[in-house]
Amino acid sequence: MQLWLAAVGRAKPGPERDLYRQYAGRLQPPLQLREVEEKRPLPVPERKERESDLLLSAVPAGATLVVLDERGRAMGSEPFAERVGRWRDDGVGDLVFLIGGADGHADTVRARADLLLSFGPMTWPHMLVRVLVAEQLWRAQAILAGHPYHRR
Numbered sequence: 001m002q003l004w005l006a007a008v009g010r011a012k013p014g015p016e017r018d019l020y021r022q023y024a025g026r027l028q029p030p031l032q033l034r035e036v037e038e039k040r041p042l043p044v045p046e047r048k049e050r051e052s053d054l055l056l057s058a059v060p061a062g063a064t065l066v067v068l069d070e071r072g073r074a075m076g077s078e079p080f081a082e083r084v085g086r087w088r089d090d091g092v093g094d095l096v097f098l099i100g101g102a103d104g105h106a107d108t109v110r111a112r113a114d115l116l117l118s119f120g121p122m123t124w125p126h127m128l129v130r131v132l133v134a135e136q137l138w139r140a141q142a143i144l145a146g147h148p149y150h151r152r
Helices: 015-026 044-057 077-089 107-112 126-145
Strands: 002-008 032-036 064-074 094-099 115-118
Touching (some): 064 107, 094 126
Parallel strands (some): 002 094
16 A cells, blocks of 8 residues: 655655654655645635645546544554555555645545544644654554554
8 A cells, every 4th residue: 555645735854744754654654744824925715726626636536535634533552553544455455644725625625535644632743743754654554563563
């Protein structure tokens, strides 16, 4: 199963990008990143729609989508690993995680989601959310493999 992360915005050099790369590179196969960006100064509703269109266009056809959204479901690491493992075992070819822009996702993205996932009610910087996704995928792989990385 190929893992993807599609995100609004471009990562700049710095510790967040370095930490993301550290976890993304541990995954087998490595996590693939697609960054999208709308540079035109559009009104918020139009920018949100445009960013959502760009994200969906970055998704491989037939992919399973996990959309990071504050209104999504909060999951512990073990249930998350079980969900990833089920997708893997069911033959999902592409598992894609979507991170929206500052104003979130348009309804079209949320409607297309196979899972709306929240990392809690706090607001997180988008570059740190990339790290959280990569780390939780690494943790999920460790849990599924019986590796001691994850401890309760």
